[in-house]
Amino acid sequence: MAWLRKLKSTLAVMSLALAAGTLGYSADPVCSDLLVRKMHGVVSAGQFNDFRGIGEYQLVLGETFTAHLARLVRGNRWLDVGAGHARAQKEYLLGKRGFFDWIFKGRADVVAVAAKVAKPTRYSKMVDTAVEGSRKFLGLFGRYVEDIPDQELGRADVITDVFGAISYSERVDAVLNKYLRVLNAGGSIYIHTSPEHTKIIRKDGTQVTLVQWLDSVDGLAVKVEAMSIVVTPTRVGVVVPTLKLVGGKADVPPERVFQEV
Numbered sequence: 001m002a003w004l005r006k007l008k009s010t011l012a013v014m015s016l017a018l019a020a021g022t023l024g025y026s027a028d029p030v031c032s033d034l035l036v037r038k039m040h041g042v043v044s045a046g047q048f049n050d051f052r053g054i055g056e057y058q059l060v061l062g063e064t065f066t067a068h069l070a071r072l073v074r075g076n077r078w079l080d081v082g083a084g085h086a087r088a089q090k091e092y093l094l095g096k097r098g099f100f101d102w103i104f105k106g107r108a109d110v111v112a113v114a115a116k117v118a119k120p121t122r123y124s125k126m127v128d129t130a131v132e133g134s135r136k137f138l139g140l141f142g143r144y145v146e147d148i149p150d151q152e153l154g155r156a157d158v159i160t161d162v163f164g165a166i167s168y169s170e171r172v173d174a175v176l177n178k179y180l181r182v183l184n185a186g187g188s189i190y191i192h193t194s195p196e197h198t199k200i201i202r203k204d205g206t207q208v209t210l211v212q213w214l215d216s217v218d219g220l221a222v223k224v225e226a227m228s229i230v231v232t233p234t235r236v237g238v239v240v241p242t243l244k245l246v247g248g249k250a251d252v253p254p255e256r257v258f259q260e261v
């Protein structure tokens, strides 16, 4: 029956359109460009929480992160990407410590990277004043991490990304590969994100989440703890596969669908 076949195909087209509408999915490069512009608009508007302190970082990143941070000594480096105001790192530098801790252990150097300079508040100004002039703090504000040369970023023992570049970038593979290049042996990357907001379509057409995708990369040990994804390379020179943004929705944070190319 021709009318039944026509009805079936109309329904199929409608359900595809509905699915596409939910994800804002599009393989069209022009639409992807528009999506990227909208996503950058969200970052420049800066209407998100960019003032989490060290307590919140420890809460969302979990005990492994807290213990790792406690093991860092003078000369180590903590890189926070998508750092916002960098309150967490500034509070880490300002945290109380005992005499022996101060003499023998010291504090790691910290590097904060944020695409957008955070809007100052009364409390943020107080924190800024307290760390002013500290040679332990380096702030790289106003650039996307993907555009900062590895050498300028320097090496790191711990990398954190709390709703940072991993959540907001349209080049999540480039961000991850940068992290993997600058991370010292024995280091880990701690990511806090909305796990369901990042989807990856593999070459065989199956769709996986960011955690599942990372877990399948040879040379990466991936652990989900508290509200974080802990990524630890098990060998040097790990590179994640190249991805292309094929759809999504500009939001806080954005929903993105990537495809392996």
Ligand SMILES: C[S@@+](CC[C@H](N)C(=O)[O-])C[C@H]1O[C@@H](n2cnc3c(N)ncnc32)[C@H](O)[C@@H]1O
Residues within 6 Å of the ligand: 043, 048, 049, 050, 051, 052, 053, 081, 082, 083, 084, 085, 113, 114, 115, 116, 117, 143, 144, 145, 146, 161, 162, 163, 164, 165, 168, 169
């Ligand atoms: C939601 S805020 C989170 C800030 C901070 N981690 C916190 O929890 O308070 C997102 C931050 O990521 C930054 N950001 C987004 N995409 C970025 C990118 N590709 N490179 C560097 N920073 C980025 C924004 O400028 C902002 O500082």
